[in-house]
Amino acid sequence: MIIRAEWPGYIVDVLVAPGQEVEEDETLMLLEGTDATHTPFYVSAPESGKVKHILLEEGDFAEEDDDLVELAEIE
16 A cells, blocks of 8 residues: 655655554654645554555655555555
């Protein structure tokens, strides 16, 4: 499962690492929006899984619908 950015923004913090198991609704990344107030928003796991790949890193800019994190099923 690929988790994508819902809004454009800069990646401020990556809170998980490859191989880490996450629960549903666990926060994966913190992004800062491009609006005038630079509103922070969190990217959360839509379901439990294992972080397979982190596709963008801290400091990168994510466009809307860019791939951020790939989750795999827990075996």
